[in-house]
């Protein structure tokens with residue numbers, strides 16, 4: 646079906662380090678007996694999150710299977726079969742980009758990491774470069790020299 650620009654997804658933008666390109670959809674709309682219609686397919690997108698092992702950006706490929714039943718009310722949603730999640734139409738409008746953004750947000754891992762044994766993922770190596778420790782890092786920088794100085798005094 647084509648792409649939806651990720652840059653327009655502000656809620657998703659707040660949850661990740663960087664968004665790259667488009668979300669790609671392969672969705673199929675079909676009739677369904679118990680709702681207005683069903684949507685099945687996959688959403689694919691690439692985002693960057695901070696790897697919790699090395700604290701560097703890690704690119705994640707998201708591939709999310711979707712199975713939705715289009716409904717107009719909560720009551721209709723309750724009648725959906727178990728394999729369909731409700732997609733509630735708001736004022737007879739259904740904004741596809743909102744749906745895709747919701748699905749991507751739900752699919753983000755709680756703890757992001759590089760794939761196992763990735764060469765760029767070296768735990769501990771870049772700890773002092775992480776943004777959060779810039780201020781406190783300044784006082785830490787002197788410490789190795791202080792230690793050296795005190796060793797020299799002892800001799």
Ligand SMILES: [Zn+2]
Nearest residue numbers: 696699759766
């Ligand atoms: Zn890593």
